[in-house]
Amino acid sequence: MSTDFPAKPRIAIIGAGALGCYYGARLARAGFDVHFLCRTGRAAVMAHGIRVKTPTERIHIRKPQVYATVEEIGLCDLVVVALKATANDQLPRLLPPLVGEHTLVLTLQNGLGVEEPVAEVVGGRHVLGAICYNGSYRTAPGVIVCTLPGLMMIGEFGRPVQERTRAVAALFNKAGVKTDAHENLEEQRWKKLVWNVPFNGLAIAAGGVTTNVLLADDGMRLLARRLMEELVDAAAKFGHVIPRVFVDAQFERTEKMGVYRPSSLIDFEDGRAVELEEIWGEPVRRAKSVGVPVPRLEMLYWLIKRLLAARDNRIRKR
Amino acid sequence: MSTDFPAKPRIAIIGAGALGCYYGARLARAGFDVHFLCRTGRAAVMAHGIRVKTPTERIHIRKPQVYATVEEIGLCDLVVVALKATANDQLPRLLPPLVGEHTLVLTLQNGLGVEEPVAEVVGGRHVLGAICYNGSYRTAPGVIVCTLPGLMMIGEFGRPVQERTRAVAALFNKAGVKTDAHENLEEQRWKKLVWNVPFNGLAIAAGGVTTNVLLADDGMRLLARRLMEELVDAAAKFGHVIPRVFVDAQFERTEKMGVYRPSSLIDFEDGRAVELEEIWGEPVRRAKSVGVPVPRLEMLYWLIKRLLAARDNRIRKR
Numbered sequence: 001m002s003t004d005f006p007a008k009p010r011i012a013i014i015g016a017g018a019l020g021c022y023y024g025a026r027l028a029r030a031g032f033d034v035h036f037l038c039r040t041g042r043a044a045v046m047a048h049g050i051r052v053k054t055p056t057e058r059i060h061i062r063k064p065q066v067y068a069t070v071e072e073i074g075l076c077d078l079v080v081v082a083l084k085a086t087a088n089d090q091l092p093r094l095l096p097p098l099v100g101e102h103t104l105v106l107t108l109q110n111g112l113g114v115e116e117p118v119a120e121v122v123g124g125r126h127v128l129g130a131i132c133y134n135g136s137y138r139t140a141p142g143v144i145v146c147t148l149p150g151l152m153m154i155g156e157f158g159r160p161v162q163e164r165t166r167a168v169a170a171l172f173n174k175a176g177v178k179t180d181a182h183e184n185l186e187e188q189r190w191k192k193l194v195w196n197v198p199f200n201g202l203a204i205a206a207g208g209v210t211t212n213v214l215l216a217d218d219g220m221r222l223l224a225r226r227l228m229e230e231l232v233d234a235a236a237k238f239g240h241v242i243p244r245v246f247v248d249a250q251f252e253r254t255e256k257m258g259v260y261r262p263s264s265l266i267d268f269e270d271g272r273a274v275e276l277e278e279i280w281g282e283p284v285r286r287a288k289s290v291g292v293p294v295p296r297l298e299m300l301y302w303l304i305k306r307l308l309a310a311r312d313n314r315i316r317k318r
Numbered sequence: 319m320s321t322d323f324p325a326k327p328r329i330a331i332i333g334a335g336a337l338g339c340y341y342g343a344r345l346a347r348a349g350f351d352v353h354f355l356c357r358t359g360r361a362a363v364m365a366h367g368i369r370v371k372t373p374t375e376r377i378h379i380r381k382p383q384v385y386a387t388v389e390e391i392g393l394c395d396l397v398v399v400a401l402k403a404t405a406n407d408q409l410p411r412l413l414p415p416l417v418g419e420h421t422l423v424l425t426l427q428n429g430l431g432v433e434e435p436v437a438e439v440v441g442g443r444h445v446l447g448a449i450c451y452n453g454s455y456r457t458a459p460g461v462i463v464c465t466l467p468g469l470m471m472i473g474e475f476g477r478p479v480q481e482r483t484r485a486v487a488a489l490f491n492k493a494g495v496k497t498d499a500h501e502n503l504e505e506q507r508w509k510k511l512v513w514n515v516p517f518n519g520l521a522i523a524a525g526g527v528t529t530n531v532l533l534a535d536d537g538m539r540l541l542a543r544r545l546m547e548e549l550v551d552a553a554a555k556f557g558h559v560i561p562r563v564f565v566d567a568q569f570e571r572t573e574k575m576g577v578y579r580p581s582s583l584i585d586f587e588d589g590r591a592v593e594l595e596e597i598w599g600e601p602v603r604r605a606k607s608v609g610v611p612v613p614r615l616e617m618l619y620w621l622i623k624r625l626l627a628a629r630d631n632r633i634r635k636r
Contacts, residue, residue: 205523206624217627219620226613295544295613302537303621306524309535 005104005167009077012037012070012098016045018136018263019108020082021144023152023177025052028061030175035065035073037094041141042066052136054146064142070097078168081107081118086273088117095121104164106154108132110196111278112189112286115157127157128168129185131192135257137266148257151178155185190235191242195250196279197231198224200264201300204307208269211260215251223296224251230294234287271315274308276301323422323485327395330355330388330416334363336454336581337426338400339462341470341495343370346379348493353383353391355412359459360384370454372464382460388415396486399425399436404591406435413439422482424472426450428514429596430507430604433475445475446486447503449510453575455584466575469496473503508553509560513568514597515549516542518582519618522625526587529578533569541614542569548612552605589633592626594619 009032013024016038028034028050038045045066052059067073070093079098083090088109099105099122106128107118119127135148154169156162165181172179182188202214202224214220228250232242254260267274280301287294327350331342334356346352346368356363363384370377385391388411397416401408406427417423417440424446425436437445453466472487474480483499490497500506520532520542532538546568550560572578585592598619605612 205621207628209624209628213628217620217624219623223617223620226617296617299541299544299614299617302535302541303523305537306527306535310525310527310531 004102005164006077008033009171010075011035012073012076012079013082014070014079014094014098015082015084015087016041016050016066016142017082017084018138018144018146019132019134020080021050021138021142022052022134022136022146023080023082023108023132023172023175024064025050025059025061025144026175026177027171028064029059032171032175033065035067035076037068037070037073038066038141039068042068044140045142048142050142050144052144052146054149070094073098075100076103078171079103079105081105081109083109084267084273085109085111085114085117085275085278088114091117091121099126104128104168106130106168109278110275111193112282114278115185119157124157128154128165129157129189130154130179131185131188133192135260135263137263147260149178151180153180153182153185153188155182155188157185160184184240186238187235187240187242190231190238190240190283191246193279193283194228194231194242194247195254196262196264197283197297197300198227199254200262201227201280201304203262203265204268204274205300205303208265210265211254211257211262215254221251227296227300230287230292230297231283234283234290234292234294237290237292238286268308268311271311274304276305276308280304322420323482324395326351327489328393329353330391330394330397331400332388332397332412332416333400333402333405334359334368334384334460335400335402336456336462336464337450337452338398339368339456339460340370340452340454340464341398341400341426341450341490341493342382343368343377343379343462344493344495345489346382347377350489350493351383353385353394355386355388355391356384356459357386360386362458363460366460368460368462370462370464372467388412391416393418394421396489397421397423399423399427401427402585402591403427403429403432403435403593403596406432409435409439417444422446422486424448424486427596428593429511430600432596433503437475442475446472446483447475447507448472448497449503449506451510453578453581455581465578467496469498471498471500471503471506473500473506475503478502502558504556505553505558505560508549508556508558508601509564511597511601512546512549512560512565513572514580514582515601515615515618516545517572518580519545519598519622521580521583522586522592523618523621526583528583529572529575529580533572539569545614545618548605548610548615549601552601552608552610552612555608555610556604586626586629589629592622594623594626598622 013020050061131153133150136146161181169179169181331338368379449471451468454464479499487497487499
């Protein structure tokens with residue numbers, strides 16, 4: 001495993017959605033050499049730059065380096081995949097021009113099974129994953145509102161932490177993103193699901209509600225806990241121990257978030273792709289593969305799938 | 319147990335909704351002495367009568383005997399409770415003026431635990447229950463469209479069939495309602511839930527869809543089957559054997575119904591009360607009381623409860 005991650009890396013951000021712009025803008029403001037692949041809304045981003053509003057500051061990258069194709073960007077030291085997992089069919093076309101012998105590819109995608117499609121294209125030894133506890137949404141091309149800067153957990157795909165993992169974590173920390181290198185990326189992914197599965201899922205299945213509405217409803221609270229317990233049981237079979245106190249903490253954390261609209265609900269209501277398979281489908285399949293019953297998780301998966309199909313039908317009919 | 323049910327009974331129909339009008343109109347047309355309690359839309363019903371359109375015939379009762387209060391109706395031989403279970407708090411006021419020593423009270427309500435509130439008011443020995451496999455809806459006061467005449471199953475509350483049970487069944491058969499007297503009313507109620515729980519429930523939880531949409535979706539089909547299996551397991555603990563072939567038949571039957579909008583969905587979308595506790599809540603409680611896990615049924619109960627709360631909130635805000 002190469003350990004010589006450069007001090008001044010050439011960085012590509014693939015996807016200029018909320019997370020791509022948020023992390024890219026922070027890296028650019030810290031003086032790093034950041035190149036954005038931005039296919040929709042590029043003219044606006046070139047004209048007005050990238051603006052990020054956080055609870056404590058405003059970042060404005062006036063002249064971001066913005067590209068229409070990956071060929072124009074060319075070889076990089078670090079490629080940040082900030083596309084939705086639902087766009088992963090584009091990876092075989094997008095990644096090769098950016099990736100050389102020593103390039104690291106860091107996927108920010110949510111859920112389980114998101115490193116595998118990257119590894120298939122570039123080879124597993126190049127791949128890192130990040131779990132982003134961050135609440136951001138895009139209001140217009142290049143215009144991001146971050147309600148919750150949160151933190152990032154970086155890990156290697158199927159390996160413990162390397163020198164380079166710490167180097168990438170240090171890079172983000174320098175850019176003002178609180179980042180840790182974690183020994184077990186997969187375990188962190190299961191832990192993130194403990195929040196994402198119930199809160200993103202029930203926000204959609206309960207008719208489009210914010211997390212405070214879920215927390216105020218006894219049935220939804222209990223259901224969220226049951227869903228978490230199913231995930232904890234499944235994760236345990238894969239050797240990941242998620243303590244009870246972690247489950248409890250999700251409720252406390254969510255209480256503090258107030259009127260919070262989970263990202264999958266925003267995607268659902270705005271007619272965008274939802275990470276159905278990564279957040280709900282893949283954990284169901286993995287749990288079943290090791291004989292752990294996850295009836296509520298599976299039911300939630302099926303319900304969201306159906307609601308999405310109906311939504312897409314309505315969109316087509318417009 | 320009294321066996322002398324009169325050949326020409328005095329009949330009260332409490333509630334002039336879809337089922338009350340449907341069965342009342344059939345009985346009236348067959349020449350029986352039928353008295354309708356009709357509180358909302360009474361003027362329209364008095365002016366235009368009751369009209370029932372079935373797939374094969376049109377029934378018009380030009381001058382139904384319609385009343386604003388049960389006191390005006392007075393003592394009857396048979397009282398048919400055609401109110402929603404959600405209106406059962408009115409029973410202590412509505413039933414006593416109608417019920418004497420030999421009066422039978424037949425509740426048409428859906429779900430589990432619907433005989434108990436009647437029995438509390440009039441005494442269990444007066445009580446019969448009916449399970450109505452009938453698809454009818456009201457388009458205006460006294461105007462009923464019946465898409466599925468179906469059949470009725472009558473049974474005694476906590477007793478096997480009596481002479482009088484057969485007499486009441488015969489009465490409905492004479493009125494053109496295919497009716498059987500069943501030894502075990504409770505078992506029939508569980509069997510009806512095998513259809514009602516998944517199809518009424520998922521029609522609501524899946525965003526307001528007709529049964530053909532549920533049947534065309536692999537996840538919803540499988541989920542419907544799992545919900546049915548949970549009910550079968552719970553019913554078995556109470557000594558009710560629901561065979562696999564009965565479960566299979568529900569799918570075949572529903573296929574034949576085409577684009578069918580279950581009654582709970584109609585109630586949900588039209589802003590009316592939904593029999594949440596009788597169809598979903600009570601089976602959950604009974605299953606848990608005998609240690610049968612019903613995770614999907616409980617999840618469906620919680621989801622519908624939340625969706626109903628949100629709907630009622632929207633209605634209040636209008």
